[in-house]
Amino acid sequence: MNLLPRQYRSIAYYPVMLAFLLIISGCQQSPKAIGTNEGGKVADGNIALPCKFGEDKTATNSSTNKSKIILTLDGSASMVGYAKDGNSRYVQTLKLLDRVSLAAPGGVEYARIDSGRNSIDRTEFQKSFGTGFYTGQSSKLADAFPDLKTAKGEQLIAVVTDLQPDDGDVNAVSKRMLEDYLKKDGYAVAIWGVRSEFDGKVYPPNNAPSYDFAGKASNGRPFYILLVGRYEAIAEFAKTIRSADESSLLKDRSHLTIFTADRTIASPSYLTASQDNLPKGISAPDSLSQDRFLMENGEQPIQFLEVDENSNPDKQSLKYTLKYQANPDTAIPTQLEPKYKVRKYNEEKDKPAFADSSNKSLVDISSSLVDDKLAVEMKFNPEKIDRGLYYITADLTARSIQAPAVWKEWDDGGKKDGSKTQGLNDFLSSLSINTTSVMKEKSPVVARLCYGIQRN
Template sequence: MNLLPHQYPSIAYYSVLMAILIALTGCQQSPKAIGTIEGGKVADGNIALPCKFGEDKTTTTATDKSRIILTLDGSASMVGYAKDGNSHYVQTLKLLDRVSLAAPGGVEYARIDTGRRSIDRTEFQKSFGAGFYTGQTSRLADTFPDLKTVKGEQLIAVVTDLQPDDGDVNAVSKRILEDYLKKDGYAVAIWGIGSEFEGKVYPPNNAPAYDYAGKSTATSRPFYILLVGKYEAISEFTKTIRSADSSSLLKDRSQLTIFTADRTIANPSYLAASEDNLPKGITSPDSLSQDRFSMENGEQPIQFLEVNENSNSDKQALKYTLKYQANPDTAAPNQLEPRYQVRKYNEEKEKPAFVDRSDKSLLDINSSLVDDKLGVEMKFDPEKIDRGLYYVTADLTARSIQAPAVWKEWDDGGKKDGSKTQGLNDFLNSLSINTTSVMKEKSPVVARLCYGIQRN
């Protein structure tokens, strides 16, 4: 076909116009959803899928300003620990003194028997001998002042045999609960240490005293250091004690547990690869895409699941083993409860978004915690999932804790065994119950599971 000369500019114009349109069309990117750290942002037009938690703003270092309040039980039931001037008890007091003197916040000394009173260091050093322990009663609950009356931050360290004369260890636990555990970031630790002992054991509730002598590791009588204050201060103090323990006082018979409502977890756990093969009709691609809209993980621990029409009609299950990342020495949760957030892509072109669904029954997650292993089983029913794209997060929250089982070996069970402590289980159970009551409001997240699901 021959073209007239005046037709050439028209053809050139339309060719350029088409090229521009094609180029613009190629440059236009469809919106997509991208995994982010919680609070993170994505480019305009895209949708953020928050998964990992951001930096914990609540964690602070309290040791630089916490004043150590070193308090001694001065009742007569402590005499047996100090008859041997080189006992583990006396050596531990000296260790506590050395570490406390070096504390950046300084140290104060106190004595508890019929009540609490401040003492100077000269009087504290008398506790290295039996003559210090002349008190007729031991009112441990009075050791812990109301925080409202305290100026500055304190770490209270109480050395005692946990045998208050009124026998009411629950009163001690209740005082700790009301004045400390309910406050953000506070904790209580119990540190049991075996020591040589020769003297009378005074059981609680004014039960008859009995003689006891224990000079070996197997027969040593335990005493306890109660630590109450900010979790970070307790953690740093115990690390320093262990580091300064050049005589290995804490090596043979020692047990430490920290009770805290909101510092149990060092870091939440996140999804790892499923241990089992995927069920029939289920695939786990690197991304999801439907109607030109895509979901990408953005290097977040999001598992994508694509549910096809030929998937099994029965409920499917995926199993995982995650590492439980606890803070050292903290009492572990014995009950984890899943908390779900289910969102579905709304497919609206003008304002695409993932919209919360009131129905949270898309997934069913069960978990178990054994030592440092967190077993997780995720179940879902393909037939109950409508076509579309979903983003689901499940937070496994700690709802209760319990003291380690090893502490049961430290309780005498009412058998007048001087190598153990009467009423210890009651005290530990009380601490567990009180900490659990606080956890119902604070509920630390042990693990977060993030899923992108596509139903074809």
């Protein structure tokens, strides 16, 4: 049979078209999982693997702080020794606090505390630069912190005191701070200790016998600036004080610690994974795939681990050292607790997804915090990992906090040592306990660890 040219072209067209359709069909993208920020979106048909928080959970904007400064002075007789020298670090610090407070965007008010709390004007405040101001026969320190419900607008209360209330009950001061400030979102309390020249009598709490003490700045008697208010206000106030401290009054022989339940962390830390020193039978590829399904990190800090099917069944571990990103001057958490979220790819053709896994024992993470370093060890047991793809996030949450050890050197240990403060350790311990009690509800995230794991 003779075929016309057009018929030849028609017959040749079909195999070419069939091959083209097969190529198109093969090039259609399969769904894949892609790393995103928390709450991030991916293209339709793909699966999001949330890792980094969408925005800094603890970010603050101190430039908008307009808290009114309530500058409160302990007017009891136990403060006279600080003011006998009109140029002591104590007097100079009062003048520094006054200058900074006068320039505060929210304004300043002055108050005095002895047998109670009383508002004073600036003229009366300036009398504190001499000994005549300190005539009070008692120091009801807890009354320096009024209930927030009575406050008009945002306030930052700064109380200058020797931290020696007459009843000796520094826990009552800490409790007032807890109930009225620490329990409120975004609030903090701080203690700023400063050593100063002192020449006078020391009046211990609980009506114990007074004794004479004289000391220079190097071995002088500490006084304290107690700060309560929003964390942003305290941090900004401390920053401004340091910037305005041209005489370096507070550069040395002083110490500041801020106690806060939810502003300890400047930003969470994430994995900076290394492919070095991997356990036998474990590899760290750039992505994972199974039956044409692909997991990609999407430039998120996700570490992919591939476990060989013949991997040693003993527990394997990976160790990391991360930078602890704390807010300045905040007390460091002493206990971090991991909270796990484990999901497994379900492999359903019609509706692929990562579903919550009941197997919560795939990994076990422990950590320790020293200064600005966070040591993390991740252990996993290949024997308990079934074949498949997993996505695991572990949030290391702060569960307790304590004052830095340096403060122990400022406590007199029950001895008559005028260069130290009686009951300081009790006060700081109470602050730590109270802050910890609040942290158990708020649990700030110190670090988030994200893993994609494939078991062949």
